[in-house]
Amino acid sequence: MADPSSYRPKPGDIPDSPGVYRFRDEHRRVIYVGKAKSLRQRLANYFQDLANLHPRTRSMVTTAQSVEWTVVSTEVEALQLEYSWIKEFDPRFNVKYRDDKSYPYLAVTMNEEFPRVQVMRGHKKKGVRYFGPYAHAWAIRDTVDLLLRVFPVRTCSAGVFRNAARTGRPCLLGYIGKCSAPCVGRVSAEEHRELAEDFSDFMAGRTGTYLRRLEKQMTEAAEEMEYERAARLRDDIEALKKAMEKNAVVLADATDADLIAVAEDELEAAVQIFHVRGGRVRGQRGWVTDKVEDVTTGALVEHALQQLYGEESGDAVPKEVLVPALPDPVEPVQQWLAERRGSNVSLRIPQRGDKKALMETVQRNAQQGLVLHKTKRASDLTTRSRALEEIAEALGLDSAPLRIECYDISHLQGDDVVASMVVFEDGLQRKSEYRRFQIKGFEGQDDVRSMHEVITRRFRRYLAEKEKTGEWADGEDVPVDGTLAGPAGALTEDDGRPKRFAYPPQLVVVDGGQPQVGAAQRALEELGIDDIAVCGLAKRLEEVWLPGDDDPVVLPRSSEGLYLLQRVRDEAHRFAITYQRTRRAKRFRAGPLDDVPGLGETRKQALIKHFGSVKRLRSATIDQICGVPGIGRKTAETIAAALAQAAPAAPAVNTATGEIMEDVEEAPPATAAGDAETPVPTGVPDDRRGQET
Numbered sequence: 001m002a003d004p005s006s007y008r009p010k011p012g013d014i015p016d017s018p019g020v021y022r023f024r025d026e027h028r029r030v031i032y033v034g035k036a037k038s039l040r041q042r043l044a045n046y047f048q049d050l051a052n053l054h055p056r057t058r059s060m061v062t063t064a065q066s067v068e069w070t071v072v073s074t075e076v077e078a079l080q081l082e083y084s085w086i087k088e089f090d091p092r093f094n095v096k097y098r099d100d101k102s103y104p105y106l107a108v109t110m111n112e113e114f115p116r117v118q119v120m121r122g123h124k125k126k127g128v129r130y131f132g133p134y135a136h137a138w139a140i141r142d143t144v145d146l147l148l149r150v151f152p153v154r155t156c157s158a159g160v161f162r163n164a165a166r167t168g169r170p171c172l173l174g175y176i177g178k179c180s181a182p183c184v185g186r187v188s189a190e191e192h193r194e195l196a197e198d199f200s201d202f203m204a205g206r207t208g209t210y211l212r213r214l215e216k217q218m219t220e221a222a223e224e225m226e227y228e229r230a231a232r233l234r235d236d237i238e239a240l241k242k243a244m245e246k247n248a249v250v251l252a253d254a255t256d257a258d259l260i261a262v263a264e265d266e267l268e269a270a271v272q273i274f275h276v277r278g279g280r281v282r283g284q285r286g287w288v289t290d291k292v293e294d295v296t297t298g299a300l301v302e303h304a305l306q307q308l309y310g311e312e313s314g315d316a317v318p319k320e321v322l323v324p325a326l327p328d329p330v331e332p333v334q335q336w337l338a339e340r341r342g343s344n345v346s347l348r349i350p351q352r353g354d355k356k357a358l359m360e361t362v363q364r365n366a367q368q369g370l371v372l373h374k375t376k377r378a379s380d381l382t383t384r385s386r387a388l389e390e391i392a393e394a395l396g397l398d399s400a401p402l403r404i405e406c407y408d409i410s411h412l413q414g415d416d417v418v419a420s421m422v423v424f425e426d427g428l429q430r431k432s433e434y435r436r437f438q439i440k441g442f443e444g445q446d447d448v449r450s451m452h453e454v455i456t457r458r459f460r461r462y463l464a465e466k467e468k469t470g471e472w473a474d475g476e477d478v479p480v481d482g483t484l485a486g487p488a489g490a491l492t493e494d495d496g497r498p499k500r501f502a503y504p505p506q507l508v509v510v511d512g513g514q515p516q517v518g519a520a521q522r523a524l525e526e527l528g529i530d531d532i533a534v535c536g537l538a539k540r541l542e543e544v545w546l547p548g549d550d551d552p553v554v555l556p557r558s559s560e561g562l563y564l565l566q567r568v569r570d571e572a573h574r575f576a577i578t579y580q581r582t583r584r585a586k587r588f589r590a591g592p593l594d595d596v597p598g599l600g601e602t603r604k605q606a607l608i609k610h611f612g613s614v615k616r617l618r619s620a621t622i623d624q625i626c627g628v629p630g631i632g633r634k635t636a637e638t639i640a641a642a643l644a645q646a647a648p649a650a651p652a653v654n655t656a657t658g659e660i661m662e663d664v665e666e667a668p669p670a671t672a673a674g675d676a677e678t679p680v681p682t683g684v685p686d687d688r689r690g691q692e693t
Helices: 038-043 055-063 075-090 137-147 158-167 190-205 209-221 229-245 296-308 331-341 353-395 447-468 514-525 560-588 601-611 614-619 623-625 632-645
Strands: 020-024 032-036 066-071 105-108 117-121 129-133 257-266 270-278 280-289 321-323 344-346 403-412 417-423 434-436 505-513 533-538 543-545
Touching: 020 038, 020 075, 032 038, 032 055, 032 075, 055 505, 075 296, 075 331, 105 190, 117 137, 117 623, 129 158, 129 190, 137 190, 158 270, 190 447, 209 229, 257 296, 270 296, 270 353, 280 296, 280 353, 296 331, 296 505, 331 344, 353 560, 403 447, 403 560, 417 447, 434 447, 434 560, 447 514, 505 514, 514 533, 533 560, 601 614, 614 632, 623 632
Parallel strands: 257 321, 321 344, 403 505, 505 533
Antiparallel strands: 020 032, 020 066, 105 117, 105 129, 257 270, 270 280, 403 417, 417 434, 533 543
16 A cells, blocks of 8 residues: 555646646556646645545555646646546546446448448447437337338348349348338339438438328328328328337427436446437436545536547537536536537536426436446445455465466367466456467477466566566566566556556466466466466366365365356366467468468459469469559569469369369468458457567
8 A cells, every 4th residue: 555645746846727637556557537627736635634535535546656647728628638548548446437238229321332220239330320329129120110111221231132132032021011122123222322311310300201291192192092002101100100109209399418317325326318319218328337536426427428428429419418417617518518519519407397307207217227236236246255255265365366367278189279368357357458379489289388388478578567667676686588678667558558468467377287287386486476376277177276286175166266267267268269260260271372472461362353263373474463453573473483382272073973173273362351360359459469579
């Protein structure tokens, strides 16, 4: 625990102007980001008697080891910079709204030649119109099913669309009138786009125009005694009205607004948002956050606005935002919202009428969300805490292992040997910290030697980063090979992101028994590391092995600690075997063009597209190869020489007759997607972070 007075800056050194400040811990990680109208006055609040601070503020300032700040011109700039840094550094003590689900949106892909209506989650894409969010995906599908009678827009995937265009036969929706079938040319691209625009306008709340137009067409059809057409239009009107009933009118003046309510106690706060468009509730979402310090409701509202509109622009920011309390000061937030929208935004507290009544409904939802979250989280926290305590007790640790790293080796009969490193913090996955390794110290199958290499490489990098911070005492031997470059005292890369292996775990878990555990312990001892515990989890009897012990530690099958270790081990195994399979598949798909130096994926695909196959490319002359855009004569000569040296593929054989099929051409090399570097799950860095040069 640090004494805040040890890093307190002199009052005269702190500027009395707007700015953003960052607290960092002993590893130089950013643990808190804040903004202030006056940096001097705001920072002075942190460096007072610890007894006067909120418990969580006290925890933050005693965890921190330094504070730094950046001066800006206005409070709006401070608001923007604070949001950017919170997104970049993900500080552990900042207010962070935890959304337990990815809310579905109804999306219309106006960026395609034939727009498609579909359910979408995740980040918003440019050129796509979104409506929602909705609480459930089935609610979107029910609405779309009703509207397709009137607006028969394409809903099929790209593969189904191409297949229908190739065969000349539409899918079932095309036959029953719920798709205009642009795939077979029933409507042109322009006509289909008009349908998609009408669909979007209706979803945006402009419903009266279409209802009046359909009613007029129905009346005209009846007068002309076209009763079948009139009946069909009548059913279309009923479908539209039924779709409209799913979103009852809550504000009679067709208001576009977002209503934000907050329910809070001393430790946590729940935020509920209703999205009202055209006077109807079009979407709803909710978040929960820990109250890191004694923040006001207005401050919680400000953080919610940042979370909600930080990456939005244009009409995604409504004209009116109704809140239970205003941020202090409100002018910078209001100006920031106006800049996001491109026009004025009204940020206010509803005082009377329908808007106040609707705000009370949103408030009740927020209160219910907080109650449900506390009930659910109490169970989760209790279970995770018990699991960590059981592990600490079973392994004889001084404290619960808040950061656990697990390693596993994967190969196929000694080929493509790889390793994985997964990280759990507070009993939860930390996927952004996952790493992957290629075993390159030797060839063949040797899990024990592979484990020693991986542990050595991982913690050699940790020691390298530790030396850069100046934590080694003067004259102390540093067990790291090679000369280290880079500025001392920095634990971040040039772009501000954390360095790769800067943070040590309290516990290292290896997938295996006594030999693997011994290899990991030996690697740590060779590096001079004696403050990290090591254990292994063997699959056969799920027994826990400790270094130097002849007998394993057997945890009860019902133990939460054993269950957590199994989850960690299984996740490391999954991550390793996925990487190994991907590398093996890539090796099997390799083609002769992969060995041509300087030939990237774009030009490889251009060559195959131009000649049709590797066989035709091999028989082409240098002048013909030069005819491919982007291929110069020197490159063409290199390609021709490489293909001449490579052995052609073996001829195909008809297994039924034994006939050699001479005319079968070689398959082209893997596509760019299949030939690219191994993909990593979202938030997981590339494999090269786990390798040394």
